Amino acid sequence: MRIQDIIEGKKEWRVHVARVKALPKDYQIVYKEIEKYLFKVGPVELTDGIDLLSGIVNFFEEGVALGKGVLEVTDSDVAAFCDDLIKDSKTYADIYQESVDQEVNKAMKKVKDKTK
Template sequence: MRIQDIIKGKKEWRAHVKRVESLPQDYQIVYREIQKYLFKVGPVELTDGIGLLSGIVDLFEEGAAVGKGVLDVTGSDVAAFCDDLIKGSKTYADIYKESVDQKIGRAMKKAEDKTKKGGISKWKKQSR
């Protein structure tokens, strides 16, 4: 990553934060919880820019402009709202699940190979 890209990213993030800070207090509270949730379980693409988060701020600005409460915009189950936003996106949880499956697969294959070569029977003889 070039230094210009880093500087551009920081400028975009600062502008984004200012937009969030201009929202009504209840919207800010919910936004920050959504942000935490998405950073923990959210899509891998979230690290590629602020597109999703910016879209949420757009939605919140529209809701605030017409006088809606934040939960009227998101619904009372904010986590479900977040899950709907990232439905179909690859998440860090998905990557971790794949990693666990791969590790288990390799370990099982290794154990099978030892069994086929007589490794386990040799171990049994040694332990007697």
């Protein structure tokens, strides 16, 4: 990654953060929770996470313009809202689950081999 790309990325992020801060407080709170959730669960195929987050801000800005409360936009189950956003993406949670399953399968195979 070139230094210019890093600088541009930081500029984009600052603009994004400014848009979030311009939202009403309830929207900001829910946005931050969504951001935390997505950073934790993490869709791995997402090459540019700012696109997803910017899309959420766009969606929220539309909700504000229509005079809706944030939970009218996302519904009260914000985690389900997030899951729906990334439903077709492989996540870090999926990768972790696969690695756990592989380890369990290896251990079970060793147990079976010893009992033969």
